[in-house]
Amino acid sequence: MIDYAELYLPFLVAARARAEAEVETIARLLSENGAEPGSRLLDAPCGIGRHSIPLGKRGYEITGLDLSPLFVATATDEAEQAGLDSTFVVGDALRIDEELADEAPFDAVINLFTSHGYYGKEGDLTLFRGYRRLVREGAVLVIQTVNRDWVVRNFEPEGLDKAGGIRIIQRRSFDFENSTIDNTWDFYEGGGENIKHRLEITMHHRVYSLHELAEVVEQSGWEYLAGYGVEDGSLAELVPMNFDSPAMWLVTRAV
Numbered sequence: 001m002i003d004y005a006e007l008y009l010p011f012l013v014a015a016r017a018r019a020e021a022e023v024e025t026i027a028r029l030l031s032e033n034g035a036e037p038g039s040r041l042l043d044a045p046c047g048i049g050r051h052s053i054p055l056g057k058r059g060y061e062i063t064g065l066d067l068s069p070l071f072v073a074t075a076t077d078e079a080e081q082a083g084l085d086s087t088f089v090v091g092d093a094l095r096i097d098e099e100l101a102d103e104a105p106f107d108a109v110i111n112l113f114t115s116h117g118y119y120g121k122e123g124d125l126t127l128f129r130g131y132r133r134l135v136r137e138g139a140v141l142v143i144q145t146v147n148r149d150w151v152v153r154n155f156e157p158e159g160l161d162k163a164g165g166i167r168i169i170q171r172r173s174f175d176f177e178n179s180t181i182d183n184t185w186d187f188y189e190g191g192g193e194n195i196k197h198r199l200e201i202t203m204h205h206r207v208y209s210l211h212e213l214a215e216v217v218e219q220s221g222w223e224y225l226a227g228y229g230v231e232d233g234s235l236a237e238l239v240p241m242n243f244d245s246p247a248m249w250l251v252t253r254a255v
Contacts, residue, residue: 004199005070007187010164012048019050021236029251030108033140039107044093045115049075062086063103097130105136112144117206128220135254141222143250148179148207150246181205210241210248222252
């Protein structure tokens, strides 16, 4: 997918529309847990910086990491246009403690938009342990991801997303033995007689209930502090966790 990142870029650009409300929530959770503006914030994977750049405008000192050179270049350009002295780096989040060893220590980390789970539970343990090695004691980690309980209750084996002249036709199955969604995505460009199939990818995405993800972060050197659900149709209006919440937020602290 990295070699075809331009096919997914329009979907990240479109997602900027809802990012500002999410940034409000992130900033509040960070501040409530000791990471005020001025803190050193790590966003990984950062995508095109649609969360970290607005946080940079609020005064956070931003470092972002993503596997895609195109996404990193896009984030870097936008940060420069905004007059921010932010750092965006191409690198593998599973090796983040090596990739950003010279940048540590951080005061806070954000992991958003279901940016884990693609290498199973062991991959997530590696990721969250890598974060822990890069932060000071007491640093805060904010996670936003999909709620497994909602996925099971509302599972759809097919889906269609459109953005910027690109269509993604999605086929999914759910493996109950390991709570993994097996995905096949077909990317099409154009329309009508000119529609062209550009790419097929397969992904295996581990999803978690709140207590399962809390256990993973605690095994990784973080103390679970709180978990929240959201109102249906929103990714940022926090409510007590419930079965009908499509997403969940976790707040944890480095110990």
